[in-house]
Amino acid sequence: MTTTTAAASADATELTRALLTAADPRRRRVDRTMRILIWGAFAVAMVPLVSLVWTVLSSGFGRISLDFLTLSMRNIFGGDPSGGIYHAIAGTLVITALATVISVPIGLLTAIYLVEYGRGALARAVTFFVDVMTGIPSIVAGLFAVALFTLILGPGVRIGLIGAVALSVLMIPVVVRSCEEMLKLVPNELREASYALGVPKWLTIVKVVLRTSVAGLTTGILLAVARVIGETAPLLVTVGVTDSINFDPFEGRMMTLPVFAYRQYSQGLATCPGGESATCVPDIAIQNGWGAALVLIVIVLVLNLAGRLVNRWFSPKLR
Amino acid sequence: MTTTASGPPVQAPARRRTRRRTTDRGFNRAFRWIAVGSGVLMLAVLAAVALFLLVQAWPALTASEDDLAASVPRYPADTSLLAYVGPLVFGTLLAAALALALATPVAMGIALFISHYAPPKLAQVLGYLVDLLAAVPSVIYGLWGIFVLGPAVLPVWEWLGQVLGWFPLFAGTVSPTSRVLATVSVVLAVMILPIITAVSREVFLQTPKLHEEAALALGATRWEVVRTAVLPFGRSGVISAAMLGLGRALGETMAVLMILSPGFLYSFKILTSAQHQTIAAYIAADFPEASGLAVNTLVATGLVLFVITLAVNMGARAIVARRKEFSGAN
Amino acid sequence: MAQRIDVKDLNIYYGDFLAVQDVTMTIDPQSVTAFIGPSGCGKSTFLRTLNRMHEVIPGAAVEGTVEMEGVDLYGPDVDPVAVRRNVGMVFQRPNPFPTMSIRDNVLAGVKLNNRRISRSDAEELVEGSLRGANLWNEVKDRLDKPGSGLSGGQQQRLCIARAIAVKPQVLLMDEPCSALDPISTLAIEDLIGELKQDYTIVIVTHNMQQAARVSDRTAFFNIAGTGKPGRLIEMDETSTIFSSPAQKSTEDYVSGRFG
Numbered sequence: 001m002t003t004t005t006a007a008a009s010a011d012a013t014e015l016t017r018a019l020l021t022a023a024d025p026r027r028r029r030v031d032r033t034m035r036i037l038i039w040g041a042f043a044v045a046m047v048p049l050v051s052l053v054w055t056v057l058s059s060g061f062g063r064i065s066l067d068f069l070t071l072s073m074r075n076i077f078g079g080d081p082s083g084g085i086y087h088a089i090a091g092t093l094v095i096t097a098l099a100t101v102i103s104v105p106i107g108l109l110t111a112i113y114l115v116e117y118g119r120g121a122l123a124r125a126v127t128f129f130v131d132v133m134t135g136i137p138s139i140v141a142g143l144f145a146v147a148l149f150t151l152i153l154g155p156g157v158r159i160g161l162i163g164a165v166a167l168s169v170l171m172i173p174v175v176v177r178s179c180e181e182m183l184k185l186v187p188n189e190l191r192e193a194s195y196a197l198g199v200p201k202w203l204t205i206v207k208v209v210l211r212t213s214v215a216g217l218t219t220g221i222l223l224a225v226a227r228v229i230g231e232t233a234p235l236l237v238t239v240g241v242t243d244s245i246n247f248d249p250f251e252g253r254m255m256t257l258p259v260f261a262y263r264q265y266s267q268g269l270a271t272c273p274g275g276e277s278a279t280c281v282p283d284i285a286i287q288n289g290w291g292a293a294l295v296l297i298v299i300v301l302v303l304n305l306a307g308r309l310v311n312r313w314f315s316p317k318l319r
Numbered sequence: 320m321t322t323t324a325s326g327p328p329v330q331a332p333a334r335r336r337t338r339r340r341t342t343d344r345g346f347n348r349a350f351r352w353i354a355v356g357s358g359v360l361m362l363a364v365l366a367a368v369a370l371f372l373l374v375q376a377w378p379a380l381t382a383s384e385d386d387l388a389a390s391v392p393r394y395p396a397d398t399s400l401l402a403y404v405g406p407l408v409f410g411t412l413l414a415a416a417l418a419l420a421l422a423t424p425v426a427m428g429i430a431l432f433i434s435h436y437a438p439p440k441l442a443q444v445l446g447y448l449v450d451l452l453a454a455v456p457s458v459i460y461g462l463w464g465i466f467v468l469g470p471a472v473l474p475v476w477e478w479l480g481q482v483l484g485w486f487p488l489f490a491g492t493v494s495p496t497s498r499v500l501a502t503v504s505v506v507l508a509v510m511i512l513p514i515i516t517a518v519s520r521e522v523f524l525q526t527p528k529l530h531e532e533a534a535l536a537l538g539a540t541r542w543e544v545v546r547t548a549v550l551p552f553g554r555s556g557v558i559s560a561a562m563l564g565l566g567r568a569l570g571e572t573m574a575v576l577m578i579l580s581p582g583f584l585y586s587f588k589i590l591t592s593a594q595h596q597t598i599a600a601y602i603a604a605d606f607p608e609a610s611g612l613a614v615n616t617l618v619a620t621g622l623v624l625f626v627i628t629l630a631v632n633m634g635a636r637a638i639v640a641r642r643k644e645f646s647g648a649n
Numbered sequence: 650m651a652q653r654i655d656v657k658d659l660n661i662y663y664g665d666f667l668a669v670q671d672v673t674m675t676i677d678p679q680s681v682t683a684f685i686g687p688s689g690c691g692k693s694t695f696l697r698t699l700n701r702m703h704e705v706i707p708g709a710a711v712e713g714t715v716e717m718e719g720v721d722l723y724g725p726d727v728d729p730v731a732v733r734r735n736v737g738m739v740f741q742r743p744n745p746f747p748t749m750s751i752r753d754n755v756l757a758g759v760k761l762n763n764r765r766i767s768r769s770d771a772e773e774l775v776e777g778s779l780r781g782a783n784l785w786n787e788v789k790d791r792l793d794k795p796g797s798g799l800s801g802g803q804q805q806r807l808c809i810a811r812a813i814a815v816k817p818q819v820l821l822m823d824e825p826c827s828a829l830d831p832i833s834t835l836a837i838e839d840l841i842g843e844l845k846q847d848y849t850i851v852i853v854t855h856n857m858q859q860a861a862r863v864s865d866r867t868a869f870f871n872i873a874g875t876g877k878p879g880r881l882i883e884m885d886e887t888s889t890i891f892s893s894p895a896q897k898s899t900e901d902y903v904s905g906r907f908g
Binding site: 031038118 | 346347349350351353354355356357358359360361362364365367368371372374375424425426427428429431432433436437445447448450451452454455456457458459460461462463465466467468509512513516540541542543545563566567569570571572573576577598599602603606607610614617618621624625628629631632633636
């Protein structure tokens, strides 16, 4: 009797062991293959991205100096290694600031409309076309700005304002999207609590909703700025190029960092009759291009990091 | 389409609300109108983009072939505007399609890696890194493409040309400068990689834990969990991510402008130079020096690009909307 | 076929935090074992170690042995995937795959195992599993509709059908009725009574009446305080636990003086 139960239990054990260790080799293989492929995809993607960052850092760093950051390219010709990107930094900051001034009120108010008021066909249409607008190619935005100002100011005008308008077309949908997300995060209980105290809706929005989400909104706006500050093509067709410092977006051409990098690159090698010397470096234009690229990438990184840190440090704990 | 959409619905919901809520007075009303006004302004901006492009493109659209040939540089005689734009559209689509084909699988791999395979600490760092890379300006990708990637992939292109030369894409003389559409496509792929990855990762992370655990409890391996729970849930998100990437690739200007040696042919030879050009790069290259009818012609090509990207974007939204029933986002 | 489970000296960790300490118990085949106890006492955590679902949470680890018919589930040559195939699980909230039809939901586990299942076999399995879950009559006309269109109780029975379609030895249920209305709860409880003919069933529940109604044996878990590990206080026949438990804390809990 005991021997049969013992045998039966031994059988059951064997059976269970077989069940629990029965790994289907095909499934195992597929699982392992996919794991390798997914790790591989990651590794493959890291190669160009790391190479890109490394190249910009190593090629641009040698050109960075106080002169490079504080001088313009006025009266700099050929392989002359003096001169710098001050005019381009100034232009980038002025134009981007102007674009931000145009975009943020419109974008923020549109986001408020979508979250707080939006209902029905209009809201659906706005949501849909904001999505569509995020896909507008930057060069098309540039052409639009040119077309608009050609009708107002006549053909051939190149001023910073046109570039700012072009950037705004690209920036507004990004601002709307990110602000919308942030406003949606504000819990409805807060709004209802405010209404229950007899606060009118507009004050609730200004004092409760915006106040609560201000960190998130700042982040969204900073990321939107980072997104457009590196735009090249729309500025190439709207603002033109110059070698001089110009702070006035309503008068005259301006240089911007990305356009500067592109222009320097397309100038190619300079001819130095006496060979390479302190006053003539054949590949100075390309060096300038890398230097401008490095400054640009640093600005973008700083904006991104600032955005994240603002959100992490200042956002209220909602959950 | 955009102009008609912004017409009637503007007032309809607002009017209804005023009637219902009689206490809506003073600042409340003013504030609401400002907010609604911004929404309408959004639509107006998009309509204006289309309208102004059309207005500026009109002279080129209506000009005779001879006028165009006379005033537009590189405009062949006896060609309609459509036949002129054709190769540009072809080049644009080819470059973007190749970039998308290269980038999507890799981006999905990275997104899955970050969302389901990597250790959580590493995943968070990688998430930030991908977001940062999405913000790298395109002019920098252009510099990198021409100085680093081009020379690096040249041996690969030469090998492809030798071994797979019978295949239409790799036919023709392999250009020794690497300024060819294949290189452009790789750069574009690298550029749109972070965008597709960022969106897909968000979607994959939103997969309900419940569904993943359901698959696990049925005895699924990690890949099977991904296949049964994560991918079906994220499918529409991945499609819209890919479309977003496609839109970016279609409209990307600087990298193409800096790398590609342009040509105006219907050609599949992506390893040969002087075959292709994209609309965006063409505009950027010629616009600064253009005047008169040439400007109008460039704006007309820009209008074509605008329509293409608009169609791609709307298509993406439509796909996402149609898949709602099975999306699980009830 | 149902199988018995022996747990010996089991400690469960989340990182450095000891969540459940020193559990030893035997779960009989072809019976229903209920785990009761206050929130956070580790009964769900313990349940998830029985099919190695616990370890999918980063940092989670176990010490001790969980033996199924004498085979340690945490043994070196045991495949966790195979464990989960043989120990099915039903979750607190019904979780049919929203992207799949009702039929594909039932077949989800089977399709993982062998890609080629003949059409007639598949139909048979779908009907058998849905009948086994008392759901067939309600859904037989809409097998191609998404599972998310069913009511909560139907969804939960669909999940049970999905779990039994892979023919597990043991069925774990983690508060399967907590998201359901009373009528659906009753349907699930009836189903549990039928399923114990073929499976070893372990159910975690917050509802003591439910434990009393459906289970043969009941285990009471408790926790000494926040941050302390959960422990198994006592385990006995359900009637004994609810009438004359050996421990004071069990009596306090089942009589409602606690928790």
